Amino acid sequence: MTPRLNLVILGIQGAGKGTQCKRLAATYAIPHISTGDILRAAVKSGSALGREVSSVLESGALVSDELVNRLVQDRFTQPDAGRGGLLDGFPRTIGQAEALEVMLGDDGIKLCINLQAPIELVTRRLSSRRVCQECGAIYTDTDVEAISGTCSNCGGDVVQRSDDQPEAIRTRLETYERDTAPLLDFYEARHLLEQVNGDQRPDDVTRAIEAVVHARELT
Ligand code: ADP
Numbered sequence: 001m002t003p004r005l006n007l008v009i010l011g012i013q014g015a016g017k018g019t020q021c022k023r024l025a026a027t028y029a030i031p032h033i034s035t036g037d038i039l040r041a042a043v044k045s046g047s048a049l050g051r052e053v054s055s056v057l058e059s060g061a062l063v064s065d066e067l068v069n070r071l072v073q074d075r076f077t078q079p080d081a082g083r084g085g086l087l088d089g090f091p092r093t094i095g096q097a098e099a100l101e102v103m104l105g106d107d108g109i110k111l112c113i114n115l116q117a118p119i120e121l122v123t124r125r126l127s128s129r130r131v132c133q134e135c136g137a138i139y140t141d142t143d144v145e146a147i148s149g150t151c152s153n154c155g156g157d158v159v160q161r162s163d164d165q166p167e168a169i170r171t172r173l174e175t176y177e178r179d180t181a182p183l184l185d186f187y188e189a190r191h192l193l194e195q196v197n198g199d200q201r202p203d204d205v206t207r208a209i210e211a212v213v214h215a216r217e218l219t
Contacts, residue, residue, distance in 0.1 A: 002215040004084035004107050005030050005218060008091070008192075010183060011115030013172050014122030014129070015198040016205060019138060023086045023206050028219065031080045035068050037136065038075070044133070059169035062175055065095040073103050084110075093179045097186050100182065110218050112187040113209055115198035119173065126169050132156045 004183045009017045025032035042050035053063050061186045091097040130146040134156025139146045187193040194212045
């Protein structure tokens with residue numbers, strides 16, 4: 001059996017993980033597994049899970065390890081994850097990273113890419129970000145789609161995420177420093193970490209990530 005391609009994309013909020021993951025998932029034919037997207041979809045659907053997590057998401061704090069670990073475990077049992085997955089927004093704590101190792105067993109994480117971006121840049125990106133509620137397309141506040149409120153890709157509503165408000169942005173960035181930054185050492189110690197500069201044009205970031213994946217002979 002071909003080994004699975006399990007990749008983790010780490011990086012502070014606004015570093016560009018979502019944008020890159022959409023492209024990489026298509027290139028490597030593996031599903032983009034974003035716990036943030038899964039949780040937001042649950043909130044939107046009004047399910048029991050969505051009702052449980054909606055206020056936590058709005059505040060910018062993290063939901064429990066136990067809950068997200070379960071969501072990711074379930075996601076990996078779906079057929080499209082048979083070749084692996086591209087993890088975005090998970091793991092976010094050491095507890096989640098340890099749970100992921102247990103979940104994946106021997107055919108585990110092959111590479112962790114840290115998308116680096118300075119704090120001023122990400123703060124600016126997050127506060128001007130607008131997203132399509134239907135297809136997830138990302139715009140900035142000066143784009144015509146953001147001004148009109150209509151997505152040019154699918155016609156869905158383009159809105160500001162509730163956690164892209166200043167107070168929640170602050171909470172998310174603090175939470176990142178406290179809970180998620182320690183994962184860099186976790187993956188470095190396992191010789192799985194590669195750094196990529198996220199402060200360049202999206203196409204150049206994509207090329208840089210692909211070069212790293214190629215250099216490790218993962219494809
Ligand atoms: P961002 O990384 O820009 O904050 P995400 O879309 O990845 O946004 O996540 C949105 C929210 O969903 C987080 O602020 C948090 O409340 C919740 N969330 C997502 N992934 C996790 C996770 N792995 N552990 C705990 N909470 C999570």
